[in-house]
Structure formats: C-alpha cells, structure tokens
Amino acid sequence: MSVSGNERLSKALDVSRRTFMKWSALLGAAATVGCGSLDGSDSSGSGGSDSVIEPKEFDYDKAVWSACNVNCGSNCPLKLYVKDGVVVRVSTDNETEDVYGSYGANYQMRSCVRGRSVRQRIYNTDRLKYPMRRVAGSPRGAGQYERITWEEAINEISAKMQSVKSNYGPDSFYIQYATGTIDASIACSWPPASTPMARLHNLWGGWLNHYSDYSTSQITASLCLLEGSSFSNNTITDAVNSNLVVLWGNNPANTRMGSGRHWTYHLQKAKEANPNLKFIVVDPFYTDTALALEADWISIRPGTDAALVAGMTHYLLSENLLDEDWIDERSVGWSEASFANVKEVFEGEESGYAPAYDKAWGDTDTTEPPVAPESSYKSYLLGLGADGVVKDTAWASNITGIPEKTIQDFAKQLLNQSPAMVIQGWGPQRNSLGGNNCRAIGLITILTKNIGITGGGTAAREGAASVSIRMNKWVSTFPANPVPQTISNYAWPQAIKDNTVMTGKTWGVRGLPTPDDALPQPIKFIWNYAGNCMLNQHGDINNTMEMYKDESLVECIVTIDNYFTPSAMISDYILPDCTNFEQNDISTNSGGNTCDIKFQNKAIEPMFECKTIYEMMSLIAAKLGIEGEFTEGRTQEEWLEYLFDQSIATYGDQGVFTAEKGQDTFAKCHEKGLIKHYSTTAVPSVAFEDFVSDPSSNRVSTPSGKFEIFSKRLYNLSHQWSFPAEYQDGKDKITALPEYYAAWDGYEDPTISTYPFQVVGFHHKQRTHSTYYNTEWNREASQQAAWINTEDAQNLGISHGDIVDIYNDRGRVRIVAKVTSRVMPGVIGLPQGAWYNPGGKWYNSDIEHVGTLSEAEIGNTSVVDHGGCMNVLTSLRPGPISKGNCQHSVLASIEKVG
Ligand SMILES: Nc1nc2c(c(=O)[nH]1)N[C@H]1C(S)=C(S)[C@@H](COP(=O)(O)OP(=O)(O)OC[C@H]3O[C@@H](n4cnc5c(=O)[nH]c(N)nc54)[C@H](O)[C@@H]3O)O[C@H]1N2
Numbered sequence: 059m060s061v062s063g064n065e066r067l068s069k070a071l072d073v074s075r076r077t078f079m080k081w082s083a084l085l086g087a088a089a090t091v092g093c094g095s096l097d098g099s100d101s102s103g104s105g106g107s108d109s110v111i112e113p114k115e116f117d118y119d120k121a122v123w124s125a126c127n128v129n130c131g132s133n134c135p136l137k138l139y140v141k142d143g144v145v146v147r148v149s150t151d152n153e154t155e156d157v158y159g160s161y162g163a164n165y166q167m168r169s170c171v172r173g174r175s176v177r178q179r180i181y182n183t184d185r186l187k188y189p190m191r192r193v194a195g196s197p198r199g200a201g202q203y204e205r206i207t208w209e210e211a212i213n214e215i216s217a218k219m220q221s222v223k224s225n226y227g228p229d230s231f232y233i234q235y236a237t238g239t240i241d242a243s244i245a246c247s248w249p250p251a252s253t254p255m256a257r258l259h260n261l262w263g264g265w266l267n268h269y270s271d272y273s274t275s276q277i278t279a280s281l282c283l284l285e286g287s288s289f290s291n292n293t294i295t296d297a298v299n300s301n302l303v304v305l306w307g308n309n310p311a312n313t314r315m316g317s318g319r320h321w322t323y324h325l326q327k328a329k330e331a332n333p334n335l336k337f338i339v340v341d342p343f344y345t346d347t348a349l350a351l352e353a354d355w356i357s358i359r360p361g362t363d364a365a366l367v368a369g370m371t372h373y374l375l376s377e378n379l380l381d382e383d384w385i386d387e388r389s390v391g392w393s394e395a396s397f398a399n400v401k402e403v404f405e406g407e408e409s410g411y412a413p414a415y416d417k418a419w420g421d422t423d424t425t426e427p428p429v430a431p432e433s434s435y436k437s438y439l440l441g442l443g444a445d446g447v448v449k450d451t452a453w454a455s456n457i458t459g460i461p462e463k464t465i466q467d468f469a470k471q472l473l474n475q476s477p478a479m480v481i482q483g484w485g486p487q488r489n490s491l492g493g494n495n496c497r498a499i500g501l502i503t504i505l506t507k508n509i510g511i512t513g514g515g516t517a518a519r520e521g522a523a524s525v526s527i528r529m530n531k532w533v534s535t536f537p538a539n540p541v542p543q544t545i546s547n548y549a550w551p552q553a554i555k556d557n558t559v560m561t562g563k564t565w566g567v568r569g570l571p572t573p574d575d576a577l578p579q580p581i582k583f584i585w586n587y588a589g590n591c592m593l594n595q596h597g598d599i600n601n602t603m604e605m606y607k608d609e610s611l612v613e614c615i616v617t618i619d620n621y622f623t624p625s626a627m628i629s630d631y632i633l634p635d636c637t638n639f640e641q642n643d644i645s646t647n648s649g650g651n652t653c654d655i656k657f658q659n660k661a662i663e664p665m666f667e668c669k670t671i672y673e674m675m676s677l678i679a680a681k682l683g684i685e686g687e688f689t690e691g692r693t694q695e696e697w698l699e700y701l702f703d704q705s706i707a708t709y710g711d712q713g714v715f716t717a718e719k720g721q722d723t724f725a726k727c728h729e730k731g732l733i734k735h736y737s738t739t740a741v742p743s744v745a746f747e748d749f750v751s752d753p754s755s756n757r758v759s760t761p762s763g764k765f766e767i768f769s770k771r772l773y774n775l776s777h778q779w780s781f782p783a784e785y786q787d788g789k790d791k792i793t794a795l796p797e798y799y800a801a802w803d804g805y806e807d808p809t810i811s812t813y814p815f816q817v818v819g820f821h822h823k824q825r826t827h828s829t830y831y832n833t834e835w836n837r838e839a840s841q842q843a844a845w846i847n848t849e850d851a852q853n854l855g856i857s858h859g860d861i862v863d864i865y866n867d868r869g870r871v872r873i874v875a876k877v878t879s880r881v882m883p884g885v886i887g888l889p890q891g892a893w894y895n896p897g898g899k900w901y902n903s904d905i906e907h908v909g910t911l912s913e914a915e916i917g918n919t920s921v922v923d924h925g926g927c928m929n930v931l932t933s934l935r936p937g938p939i940s941k942g943n944c945q946h947s948v949l950a951s952i953e954k955v956g
C-alpha cells in the first residue's frame with residue numbers, strides 16, 4: 059500500500075458537503091420530494107433550477123464498474139473513478155442509451171443518491187480496521203473491545219466452534235438473518251443458505267437454518283393460502299394498460315429507488331404514456347409515492363385493512379354490484395354453496411409456501427371438527443357467522459378511520475375503473491393482523507374481477523421483469539445442509555432462551571419427526587455476517603440486551619461487518635470485512651424489459667487489515683481441516699470464472715455472452731463490467747390469466763385448485779396449534795377467513811388506553827435499513843425524525859423541531875419531532891433503521907462509536923435511546939401463523955422533553 063489507510067480516508071472525504079446537497083437536489087422528483095428536512099414545509103424539499111451547478115473537472119487513473127449490494131431490492135450499477143488507489147468519484151449507468159419504449163426496454167439502470175454517496179461508506183472514519191475481541195470480564199453489551207491479530211481471531215473462533223460442536227452438536231450453530239451484502243455471488247450474506255458460512259458448515263456437519271424473512275413473514279405464509287402464490291403479480295409495466303393503480307401500503311418512492319426496480323419511475327412512465335391513469339395510495343402516511351404520482355390518499359389506521367375490505371365488499375354486495383357466479387366459479391368460501399368445493403389436502407406441486415408447518419405433517423390430523431354452517435365470507439359480512447356483527451361501511455369506518463363515503467367510492471372505483479392494478483407493499487403484513495390483512499387485500503382484487511387480466515393484478519407486490527440473465531451463483535456448488543430442522547426467522551431469541559418449548563405446534567418449527575417434537579438444541583454460536591438483526595433490526599432491544607448479558611445462553615457471537623454497528627457492540631468477536639468495492643463479484647438486476655449483469659470489479663485494495671469473507675472462511679476451514687473441500691483449490695476470482703463457464707455450458711449464450719458482442723469469456727465480461735440486455739418484443743406477464751379465463755381447465759396452487767377465501771388449512775391449524783404460553787391472552791387468532799379482529803398492539807387493543815399512538819417504523823429513503831445511516835450527506839438530506847400529525851402535536855403542545863420522547867413498557871426513544879399533515883391523527887412515524895444509541899453513550903453525532911455502557915445500563919428500560927431506533931419500542935411477539943416479525947404493530951405515548 060503506497061498510502062496508509064488513514065491518509066486515504068482523509069483524502070477521500072475532502073469534498074464539499076454543500077456541493078453534494080446542491081447536486082443531490084438535481085436527481086429527479088421521486089428521489090428527493092418531501093425530503094425529511096425540518097424546514098416546516100410538507101412539499102418538495104428539492105432545490106430550484108437556479109441550484110444547477112456544473113460538475114467539477116477531476117482527474118482519475120481508472121474507472122471500474124461495481125454495484126451497490128445493499129438490501130433495497132435494486133442492486134444498482136456504480137462506476138467508481140479511482141486516482142492513486144482512492145475512489146474519487148462515483149457515478150452510475152448514465153452513458154448508455156436511455157429509450158424506455160412501451161414496456162421499459164433499454165433504459166438506464168441509474169442508482170439513487172445513497173449509492174452515489176458510497177465513498178462515505180468506503181472511507182468512513184468508523185470502518186472496522188482489525189479483528190477485535192470483547193474485553194475479558196466486560197459484560198456483553200458494554201461494548202468494550204481490544205485489538206487482536208488475525209491469527210488469534212481465527213485460532214480462538216475455530217477452537218470455540220470445536221467445543222460448541224462437541225458439547226451441543228452442529229444444530230446449535232445459527233447463521234443470522236443478515237442482508238448487508240446481497241445479490242452478489244460470493245460476498246453474499248442472504249439467504250443464509252447461500253452464505254460462505256453455510257458452505258463451511260454444510261461441509262462440517264450442518265447448522266440450524268431459518269425460514270422466511272423479516273421482509274415478508276406474514277405475506278409469505280398467508281397470501282399463498284388465498285391465491286396459491288404469495289409473490290405472483292402482473293409485470294409492473296402492465297400499469298400502462300390500467301385505468302387505476304392502487305398502491306396499498308406500498309411506498310416504492312422510498313423502498314425501490316433505483317435501477318430496474320425503480321417502480322415509481324415505471325409508474326411515472328406508464329402515466330406519461332396513459333394520461334388517464336389514476337393512482338390511489340392506501341396508507342397511514344401521505345407518502346413520497348403519493349406525491350410523485352399525484353395520487354388520491356386514503357389514510358387508514360395501521361392494521362385495519364381487513365376491516366376496510368370487509369366494509370367495501372359489504373357495500374358492493376348490498377348494492378348488488380358483485381358478480382357472485384363468477385366469484386363462486388373461481389373460489390371457495392364466498393358463498394355457503396361454494397363449500398362443496400373445499401378440499402382437505404393439497405395434491406401435486408405447490409408454487410407457493412405452505413403455512414408455517416412442515417408439509418410432511420399433512421394439512422389435517424383428522425381431529426378437526428366439521429366446518430360449521432354460515433362460515434362463508436358472505437355470511438361473515440352479513441353478520442350470520444359466529445360474531446354476529448354486520449360488516450357495513452359504518453362498522454368499517456369506525457375501525458379504519460376512513461369516512462364511509464370514501465370506502466364506498468373506493469369500492470366502486472375498483473369495479474368501475476377496471477382494469478385496476480392493486481399492488482400491495484409489505485407494510486400491511488408486517489403487523490400483528492398482517493396475515494389476514496394481506497389476504498384481504500388480495501381478496502378485494504378477486505371480488506372486483508381485477509385478477510388475471512391485462513392491466514389488473516393479484517395485489518401481491520409488483521411483478522418485476524419480463525427478461526433476465528441466468529448466471530449460477532456460488533451456492534449452486536454447495537453440498538446440502540445435513541441438519542433438517544428450521545425455525546422462523548424471528549424465533550432465534552426463543553431458541554437461545556428455551557428451545558424445549560419450541561415445537562411445530564407452538565413455534566412453527568419445521569423438519570422434526572412430528573409436530574409435537576421440540577427443537578433439540580439451543581442456539582449456542584451465531585455468525586452475524588453483514589447484519590444488524592442481532593440488535594438494531596430485531597424487536598425489543600432492551601429485552602434482547604438483557605438476554606445477551608447471560609453468557610451461559612448463547613456462548614459465542616461473531617459479527618463480520620464494515621463498521622462498529624449496534625450489533626457489533628454485543629458481539630464476542632468483530633471481524634473487519636472488505637467492502638464490495640475491495641473485491642470481485644457478480645450480480646444481476648432487472649425491471650420491465652431490461653436487465654443487467656455486473657461483473658463487479660475490485661476498485662481499490664482492502665482497507666486497513668480487512669479481509670474478504672472468502673479469505674476469512676477459508677482460514678477457518680483450514681483450522682477445521684476442510685480447506686481443500688471448502689475452496690476446491692480455487693481463489694474467489696477462479697470461482698467466478700468457473701461459475702461463468704458453467705452457466706454458459708448450461709444455459710448457452712442467452713444472446714448476451716456472444717463473441718459478436720465481445721462477451722463470450724469471463725475475462726472479456728470482467729473487463730466490460732456492466733452488461734445490459736433488453737427485449738423490444740416481450741410483453742408484461744399477466745398472473746393467473748389461464749385460470750381466471752378458464753377455471754374449469756386450469757388450477758392455482760391451493761388444495762382446491764381455486765382461490766381459497768375460506769382456507770381449510772387455516773381452519774385445521776386453528777384446531778391443531780396452540781400459542782406459546784406467554785401469548786395466550788386472546789389477542790392472537792388463526793381464522794380461516796381473512797377477517798378483522800382486535801389484534802395485539804392494534805387500534806382496538808385495550809393497551810391503547812395507556813399508550814394512545816400507533817407507531818409505524820416505515821422504511822426510510824435516508825438509508826437502507828441501518829446501512830448508509832453513517833453517511834453524513836444522506837443524514838443531512840433526510841433527517842431521522844418522529845412524524846406526528848399537526849392536530850395531535852397541537853393538542854400535546856409539540857412544535858416542529860421539538861425534542862420528544864416516544865415510550866412504552868419496552869423502552870424510550872428520544873428524537874426530534876416532524877409535525878406534518880402527511881401522517882394521519884393517532885399515528886406516529888419513526889422510520890426504522892436508525893442506530894440504537896443507549897443514553898447517547900455509544901455514538902457521537904457523526905455516528906462514530908465513542909463509549910461504553912455500565913452493566914446496570916445494559917438492557918435497562920429506563921436508559922433512553924438517543925438514536926431514534928424504532929426497535930426499542932417493538933415486540934418479540936411473533937405472528938400467529940408465520941411466527942415471523944410484526945414490527946409495525948406498536949403502541950406508545952409521546953411527550954415533549956425539550
Ligand atoms: N430506502 C429504502 N429502501 C428499502 C429499504 C430501506 O430500508 N430503505 N428496505 C428494503 C427492504 S429489505 C424491504 S423488505 C422493503 C420494505 O418494503 P415495505 O415493507 O413495503 O416498506 P414499509 O415502509 O415498511 O411499508 C410500506 C408502506 O406501508 C405503510 N403501512 C404500514 N402499516 C400499514 C398498514 O397496516 N396498512 C396500510 N395500508 N399501510 C401500512 C407504511 O406507512 C409504508 O408507507 O423495502 C426495501 N427498500
């Protein structure tokens with residue numbers, strides 16, 4: 059290294075912040091509207107045309123293609139300009155053709171402002187520089203670390219692995235959910251089975267896997283029960299053929315900001331081509347998406363979507379507007395007569411996931427009582443079912459907070475403005491009633507006959523693309539994991555504390571001989587590679603901190619990251635990783651009729667003592683005596699070339715890897731870096747078109763082969779399962795119909811009399827979860843703040859810019875208030891992903907780690923978080939079916955403190 063790491067770091071950051079602010083203001087409406095700046099304005103925060111500045115001339119030695127590999131779903135190409143071994147500028151796909159065409163062919167795959175600020179991540183002053191070990195005798199969670207050598211780190215970690223394996227077996231090793239570096243082939247932190255640690259453990263006896271993810275737990279387990287798939291929808295570009303697009307708990311202007319997955323851009327293009335296209339946003343917030351698309355806003359109380367759908371449907375039924383024969387032909391559970399078609403057990407291949415039980419156990423144990431009369435959805439609406447309540451618009455309005463007239467108009471619009479495309483985000487399902495809410499949103503699109511048609515859709519999330527490039531990833535070479543059982547992604551703290559209560563029937567454990575068997579081993583060793591779910595991103599931080607203090611529970615936590623994150627602060631070992639820009643890799647992305655493949659090129663040498671994950675795991679493998687099996691004698695680069703050659707042999711040149719294009723060898727592709735591929739002839743796909751147009755000759759992947767409004771599987775589960783002992787308070791239910799009930803920490807939970815606000819930790823444009831939070835430019839462009847409604851604020855004496863505490867029994871968060879009419883009354887927004895900072899002691903205002911906690915402060919609910927971290931307030935309680943996270947269900951109070 060010609061220049062020291064510290065010198066490179068200070069040199070690299072010598073850029074005027076103002077320059078960036080002006081420049082970021084130019085980057086298009088969707089990305090910058092409503093910047094979270096606390097200037098009191100609710101409208102656009104972007105600069106005017108007079109802020110246009112010419113880019114400064116700069117000097118560089120080479121420009122290389124890489125990508126932004128964080129988990130926002132976009133995986134944008136980034137071009138890094140390098141001078142004297144330092145990245146001096148970052149740009150994106152802005153030199154190729156940008157045509158778009160009718161369905162998005164051949165347009166530029168541009169990154170968002172976060173990706174363009176990546177130099178502040180690469181050259182962050184808080185980059186992990188060398189391996190570290192928790193200071194002996196200091197409690198876990200205090201955050202006291204000492205530098206060690208790589209040799210010490212590898213020796214000690216592998217010795218600990220040997221002892222844990224011999225004491226508890228391979229199934230006591232857990233690879234944490236972690237999405238800091240995804241889409242890549244080798245430096246891949248998700249899904250867990252694709253990680254380098256998975257390869258290591260597959261070769262060494264196995265490890266405990268988890269199913270589903272923090273993104274989609276409820277929808278994964280539930281929407282498939284209605285539709286046979288939780289993720290199929292018409293391609294987003296089909297919106298051009300719609301009259302109405304409904305973004306239901308879906309804010310792509312925040313959550314899909316770049317490249318092929320820039321949904322707001324696709325929708326803006328559809329609007330340009332089809333000026334009649336209207337948009338509705340159903341959300342507690344008037345989102346940036348609503349702004350960018352000039353949408354009508356239906357503001358809904360969190361967790362009440364199933365009540366809205368019931369009210370809408372009751373109205374359409376009472377007005378005689380539903381085509382009941384059409385519905386009964388394609389579904390079971392609408393009318394009493396349709397129960398003749400209910401099937402008990404699925405036969406054949408399923409495309410979706412079964413609910414959270416093991417398919418091998420079957421759907422019935424034959425002990426379930428027969429289904430009672432009046433169990434149909436129609437009976438439910440008319441009050442003929444068990445609860446005896448009529449679900450008219452007055453009832454729905456009381457629960458949802460939406461005026462009756464709006465409910466009626468919305469229902470009619472879906473019918474009269476068909477084809478209408480409903481696209482649900484994953485906000486509604488990340489809720490204690492999330493499973494039923496996401497099924498209900500699917501249901502309304504069926505009942506209004508918008509499913510299975512051009513310009514319509516299934517109400518799942520957006521269908522991405524009609525073209526793709528196939529390239530095998532490293533995981534395709536991994537041997538199988540010998541450990542068969544898996545737990546839900548959200549259940550790991552329970553598996554640390556007490557595995558003996560975790561059965562198929564209580565915690566949805568899969569892969570055991572019977573559903574009454576318990577998880578055999580507790581979790582004793584955790585790999586946390588590129589993840590912050592050990593603390594920041596999981597629920598109930600204080601409770602989790604308390605658990606970590608007891609070292610007899612989990613014995614070893616190894617965090618591999620680039621920074622001193624909150625999760626690093628509770629680890630036993632911290633290993634400094636190379637960024638994606640310090641190594642080679644391959645990743646792909648697509649949207650509409652365009653896709654790309656990035657041969658990610660190493661731009662700079664590893665900073666400080668950082669190593670790649672491949673090197674780290676190879677060193678551990680050597681200590682465990684399996685280096686040869688792990689590496690098969692290949693370097694990281696040789697694996698990439700091997701996978702390239704294998705893919706060509708399996709899939710052919712795909713019209714991409716041809717000699718004519720100069721793309722027929724790995725070396726040539728690597729040299730090119732960014733390769734794009736598009737189709738001018740592909741048309742958007744229409745999900746369930748065959749079934750909907752001809753239900754007698756086709757089927758969907760449910761047991762009955764029809765849409766299952768009444769799910770016999772859920773009916774069976776409701777009789778077979780029991781909730782964990784601490785959650786038997788009646789606030790969880792498993793219901794065969796997608797019905798509304800008063801779920802825990804929801805609007806009708808009696809706890810609301812103590813904690814009167816529903817707090818939603820939506821996903822913020824400032825960062826991707828917790829990644830990019832430590833970039834100053836982005837923090838300034840979009841400040842972390844608590845969104846509170848203007849009237850609520852007035853009633854509580856809170857002014858814009860005041861410091862407030864938001865608190866409940868689980869903890870207390872201190873943050874600045876953003877007073878705005880863009881959130882409905884009774885709801886507070888506290889965007890998830892800000893770094894937990896107990897007592898303000900761990901980090902300074904530049905998010906550099908500075909201090910430690912005393913033992914008494916660790917996990918203490920009276921220690922105030924100064925970071926604005928939503929998960930101080932969230933619950934560990936899992937969803938009733940998915941056993942996954944419900945982190946948008948939170949009740950809390952707010953008060954002004956300064
Ligand atoms: N910039 C950025 N982009 C990201 C991420 C990020 O952190 N930052 N995270 C990425 C990841 S991993 C994921 S999983 C996705 C997440 O994507 P989503 O889960 O869709 O994102 P959320 O912001 O949680 O929720 C979307 C919208 O739902 C609304 N909502 C919440 N509860 C309810 C409800 O009960 N009913 C209704 N109708 N609406 C509700 C929220 O207010 C929000 O506007 O985003 C991805 N993209």
Ligand SMILES: Nc1nc2c(c(=O)[nH]1)N[C@H]1C(S)=C(S)[C@@H](COP(=O)(O)OP(=O)(O)OC[C@H]3O[C@@H](n4cnc5c(=O)[nH]c(N)nc54)[C@H](O)[C@@H]3O)O[C@H]1N2
Nearest residue numbers: 237238272273588589590591595618619635827828829890
């Ligand atoms: N309250 C609440 N909590 C939530 C959510 C919510 O909506 N509300 N959303 C949930 C969802 S959908 C998700 S997906 C999770 C996301 O949770 P995580 O998967 O934990 O995602 P991040 O918080 O971005 O953490 C990624 C970590 O990877 C590190 N990293 C980035 N690049 C690299 C790299 O190249 N190498 C290494 N070694 N490390 C790297 C980052 O520094 C960061 O510490 O959060 C969940 N938590």
Ligand code: SF4
Nearest residue numbers: 126133134170173316
């Ligand atoms: S954060 Fe997401 S949208 Fe932004 S550059 Fe990275 S991958 Fe693209």
Ligand SMILES: [Mo]
Nearest residue numbers: 129272273274
């Ligand atoms: Mo996610």
